[in-house]
Amino acid sequence: xxxxxxxxxxxxxxxxxxxxxxxxxxxxxxxxxxxxxxxxxxxxxxxxxxxxxxxxxxxxxxxxxxxxxxxxxxxxxxxxxxxxxxxxxxxxxxxxxxxxxxxxxxxxxxxxxxxxxxxxxxxxxxxxxxxxxxxxxxxxxxxxxxxxxxxxxxxxxxxxxxxxxxxxxxxxxxxxxxxxxxxxxxxxxxxxxxxxxxxxxxxxxxxxxxxxxxxxxxxxxxxxxxxxxxxxxxxxxxxxxxxxxxxxxxxxxxxxxxxxxxxxxxxxxxxxxxxxxxxxxxxxxxxxxxxxxxx
Amino acid sequence: xxxxxxxxxxxxxxxxxxxxxxxxxxxxxxxxxxxxxxxxxxxxxxxxxxxxxxxxxxxxxxxxxxxxxxxxxxxxxxxxxxxxxxxxxxxxxxxxxxxxxxxxxxxxxxxxxxxxxxxxxxxxxxxxx
Numbered sequence: 138x139x140x141x142x143x144x145x146x147x148x149x150x151x152x153x154x155x156x157x158x159x160x161x162x163x164x165x166x167x168x169x170x171x172x173x174x175x176x177x178x179x180x181x182x183x184x185x186x187x188x189x190x191x192x193x194x195x196x197x198x199x200x201x202x203x204x205x206x207x208x209x210x211x212x213x214x215x216x217x218x219x220x221x222x223x224x225x226x227x228x229x230x231x232x233x234x235x236x237x238x239x240x241x242x243x244x245x246x247x248x249x250x251x252x253x254x255x256x257x258x259x260x261x262x263x264x265x266x267x268x269x270x271x272x273x274x275x276x277x278x279x280x281x282x283x284x285x286x287x288x289x290x291x292x293x294x295x296x297x298x299x300x301x302x303x304x305x306x307x308x309x310x311x312x313x314x315x316x317x318x319x320x321x322x323x324x325x326x327x328x329x330x331x332x333x334x335x336x337x338x339x340x341x342x343x344x345x346x347x348x349x350x351x352x353x354x355x356x357x358x359x360x361x362x363x364x365x366x367x368x369x370x371x372x373x374x375x376x377x378x379x380x381x382x383x384x385x386x387x388x389x390x391x392x393x394x395x396x397x398x399x400x401x402x403x404x405x406x407x408x409x410x411x412x413x414x415x416x417x418x419x420x421x422x423x424x425x426x427x428x429x430x431x432x
Numbered sequence: 433x434x435x436x437x438x439x440x441x442x443x444x445x446x447x448x449x450x451x452x453x454x455x456x457x458x459x460x461x462x463x464x465x466x467x468x469x470x471x472x473x474x475x476x477x478x479x480x481x482x483x484x485x486x487x488x489x490x491x492x493x494x495x496x497x498x499x500x501x502x503x504x505x506x507x508x509x510x511x512x513x514x515x516x517x518x519x520x521x522x523x524x525x526x527x528x529x530x531x532x533x534x535x536x537x538x539x540x541x542x543x544x545x546x547x548x549x550x551x552x553x554x555x556x557x558x559x560x561x
Binding site for chain 1: 437478481482
């Protein structure tokens with residue numbers, strides 16, 4: 138296996154659903170051994186992108202490769218290397234936990250029964266419990282258990298934390314960190330909880346209306362974006378039109394601007410008679426909101 | 433070693449770890465020779481990417497706050513280094529700034545603040561420790 142090859146390589150993928158363009162010319166690579174966070178508001182195209190990675194959707198144009206393989210043409214080879222947890226964890230309700238584990242283990246050559254048992258105990262899931270009687274948090278833990286127990290080289294989590302309490306969210310984040318700390322394994326997870334993404338990701342991609350608005354190392358992203366406050370000597374009744382500003386909020390004398398690099402913002406602010414009074418790296422939330430507010 | 437991460441204020445996480453370890457060393461809550469948790473352990477404890485912890489440890493090592501002993505782990509360096517002193521002064525400066533700002537708003541002049549500090553010091557010395 139070529140180890141320099143990215144875990145996931147997506148090139149020029151476009152997907153149209155009727156009149157809606159769900160994915161618009163997406164290209165990105167997920168290198169091996171990283172935690173890759175995929176963020177974007179609901180309907181931005183995250184789940185559609187993940188479905189392409191799992192081979193559930195065929196790219197209408199462009200290409201998707203997982204460990205160099207096409208997930209639509211070689212589903213068995215690709216899926217055996219992926220641990221997947223979906224937002225709506227569709228597990229068979231009539232099964233007991235022990236039956237669910239036995240059933241799922243049959244699909245994977247690499248299933249680690251001891252590891253599965255350790256996780257089951259750690260997650261406090263009873264062997265005799267029926268899936269349909271599990272609480273929301275327990276269902277998430279059961280899904281996570283299935284996704285992890287074959288020790289997949291790639292873990293894909295689609296909105297794993299949505300609607301869960303902090304204790305279960307902690308289990309999920311721990312699983313992500315443990316997975317990546319083991320040499321060479323890769324995690325792709327989508328989330329709208331940017332706090333989580335900031336904690337655990339090495340790289341992130343931000344989607345908006347089916348397009349990729351940002352993709353890179355978390356550190357570079359945090360390094361390049363700025364939150365600046367500009368003060369004007371005379372109050373403004375309208376937000377100042379600043380070149381390069383992603384968002385402008387404020388009133389009267391002081392306005393907060395989120396921008397990617399100071400670039401033209403400083404010059405165009407001084408043309409309007411403003412000066413920068415503070416400059417800080419913004420939080421991911423602020424970057425996200427600034428991008429989502431632009432069309 | 434207790435560290436708290438906040439993702440609201442835009443300060444990079446590795447820098448929060450660096451600053452807090454420096455603080456813990458400067459105020460004596462991490463003693464010279466004490467071992468820092470292994471990267472994986474701290475990553476799971478703080479729920480932070482292991483690479484971020486590694487980056488923080490590297491930065492701390494570069495600043496002479498900690499040192500790696502080959503193969504065994506990361507330890508707090510001997511205290512009294514000029515940097516530890518610089519760090520202590522930095523912490524005090526922040527407190528001093530806050531005190532001076534408060535004094536200004538309460539219309540207390542500098543001499544009175546200095547007198548007050550001396551007076552408080554006397555009281556502290558009297559109290560049995």
